[in-house]
Amino acid sequence: MRRTSMILGLCAALAFSAPSAGDKEEGGSPKKCNETMESCLQSMVDRFKRTGLIGLDGEWDEALGGYKIERFIEGSVGASAGMQIGDVLIKVNGIPLSDEKRAKADAENRRPGSEATATVLREGREITFHVKLIAVPADVMAEEIGRHMIEYHAPESAARGQ
Numbered sequence: 660m661r662r663t664s665m666i667l668g669l670c671a672a673l674a675f676s677a678p679s680a681g682d683k684e685e686g687g688s689p690k691k692c693n694e695t696m697e698s699c700l701q702s703m704v705d706r707f708k709r710t711g712l713i714g715l716d717g718e719w720d721e722a723l724g725g726y727k728i729e730r731f732i733e734g735s736v737g738a739s740a741g742m743q744i745g746d747v748l749i750k751v752n753g754i755p756l757s758d759e760k761r762a763k764a765d766a767e768n769r770r771p772g773s774e775a776t777a778t779v780l781r782e783g784r785e786i787t788f789h790v791k792l793i794a795v796p797a798d799v800m801a802e803e804i805g806r807h808m809i810e811y812h813a814p815e816s817a818a819r820g821q
């Protein structure tokens with residue numbers, strides 16, 4: 660399953676999936692993370708701290724094989740490099756995002772401050788940008804962790820509240 664939004668950067672859909680969550684399709688059985696909330700929180704924070712981002716968010720476009728950019732986060736190097744809303748991010752570091760396995764491996768090796776190339780499709784033409792990756796902003800980190808806790812750990816926290 661491929662998430663259709665929330666990439667947060669160089670494809671955070673690939674980099675920021677839950678540590679060991681059993682992903683289920685929408686409408687399927689409830690999603691549940693296999694880790695305790697404490698160890699999951701720690702592993703998410705560790706992962707965010709070593710992840711470098713372009714800082715964008717978009718929707719997966721199957722036909723084009725990329726993420727159609729819908730917004731840039733504050734401080735996005737994608738926006739400052741000249742990427743635009745509506746561009747479709749198709750490659751990072753020369754690796755097609757449609758090649759999920761290789762793209763995921765590459766995403767996991769991106770660090771804040773390291774350099775990367777990002778290729779977009781704009782009006783049928785490929786344009787490649789050189790960017791220096793940023794760290795995950797605290798508010799984005801909090802938002803992503805909160806979302807995961809609600810989606811994957813809600814039964815656990817509800818049980819504890821009793």
Ligand SMILES: [Zn+2]
Nearest residue numbers: 677692699811
């Ligand atoms: Zn979890």
